[in-house]
Amino acid sequence: MNEGRSALVTGAASGIGRATAERLARSGWRVLAVDRDIDKLAWTEGSTGIAAMAADVASEADNARMAAEAEARFGGLDAAVLNAGITGGGSIDELSFADFQKVIAVNLFGPVLGVKAVLPLLRKGRNPAIAITSSTMGIAGDSGNWAYGTSKHALIGLVRSLSRELGWEGIRINALCPGPTRTGMTGAMETIAPAHYDLLTRQVPLQRWADPDEMASVIEFLISPAASYVNGHAMVADGGAVVGTGLLLPASGAARAIPGDGAT
Numbered sequence: 650m651n652e653g654r655s656a657l658v659t660g661a662a663s664g665i666g667r668a669t670a671e672r673l674a675r676s677g678w679r680v681l682a683v684d685r686d687i688d689k690l691a692w693t694e695g696s697t698g699i700a701a702m703a704a705d706v707a708s709e710a711d712n713a714r715m716a717a718e719a720e721a722r723f724g725g726l727d728a729a730v731l732n733a734g735i736t737g738g739g740s741i742d743e744l745s746f747a748d749f750q751k752v753i754a755v756n757l758f759g760p761v762l763g764v765k766a767v768l769p770l771l772r773k774g775r776n777p778a779i780a781i782t783s784s785t786m787g788i789a790g791d792s793g794n795w796a797y798g799t800s801k802h803a804l805i806g807l808v809r810s811l812s813r814e815l816g817w818e819g820i821r822i823n824a825l826c827p828g829p830t831r832t833g834m835t836g837a838m839e840t841i842a843p844a845h846y847d848l849l850t851r852q853v854p855l856q857r858w859a860d861p862d863e864m865a866s867v868i869e870f871l872i873s874p875a876a877s878y879v880n881g882h883a884m885v886a887d888g889g890a891v892v893g894t895g896l897l898l899p900a901s902g903a904a905r906a907i908p909g910d911g912a913t
């Protein structure tokens with residue numbers, strides 16, 4: 650069903666973006682994989698259906714180059730996956746305004762510039778759709794993560810607002826809100842901060858972190874004709890973590906224990 654469709658994926662060097670580019674290519678999509686650093690896209694060499702290019706999503710000029718490359722390769726675009734993002738931890742006292750601006754530049758201005766750049770191409774596409782990677786931190790707040798959380802909440806506002814605007818043209822836009830996923834962004838936590846890693850795992854009823862491909866499959870659904878009536882939605886894929894209040898212990902303590910750590 651997706652054979653020959655074209656997609657652009659940002660943040661494709663690693664994690665969820667890479668898994669998405671790989672999954673789409675396996676399903677027959679033609680993919681333009683974009684990331685800051687071309688060297689990190691070396692994994693695309695020799696792959697079928699994936700072209701790579703370096704671009705900084707926070708730069709308006711780079712977004713224009715990205716769209717021009719997609720147009721030259723595909724003539725238009727059927728889907729854009731605006732996924733690149735950075736972390737930005739720190740309390741309101743710790744994190745400087747300049748660091749906050751860096752987070753907003755990539756996580757919020759990036760997708761805004763991306764949508765503006767690719768719209769003319771999507772208008773030429775078949776069943777055109779945009780997916781933007783937000784986060785469960787776009788649904789709920791957490792301590793020490795206000796800059797990232799603010800950027801990810803704003804993306805859901807962007808998606809809901811643009812769904813009302815672009816739906817009239819037949820262009821769908823949705824957000825994915827991943828829960829804890831093992832990627833370049835989070836991968837080191839298991840070894841550097843094992844206690845925090847275990848704590849996070851315990852918040853997830855499924856008692857594990859996601860594999861990036863479990864996010865890629867949701868993105869593929871959101872941009873494919875299989876989701877033809879899904880528009881303006883923030884789809885949470887978090888193993889059930891954010892639907893809890895966190896105020897009460899689970900009915901069975903054992904269900905939350907991490908094997909070997911003595912927790913109940």
Ligand SMILES: NC(=O)c1ccc[n+]([C@@H]2O[C@H](COP(=O)([O-])OP(=O)(O)OC[C@H]3O[C@@H](n4cnc5c(N)ncnc54)[C@H](O)[C@@H]3O)[C@@H](O)[C@H]2O)c1
Nearest residue numbers: 660662663664665685705706733734784829830832833834
């Ligand atoms: N991993 C998680 O647990 C998790 C949870 C919720 C949301 N997310 C979101 O998922 C998205 C993908 O993150 P990931 O976990 O795969 O992390 P990752 O670090 O593995 O991948 C992010 C990619 O984005 C690229 N990138 C960063 N800034 C860029 C820029 N200015 N221009 C171009 N590329 C840039 C990085 O080089 C990297 O390859 C992000 O938006 C992140 O906020 C991740």
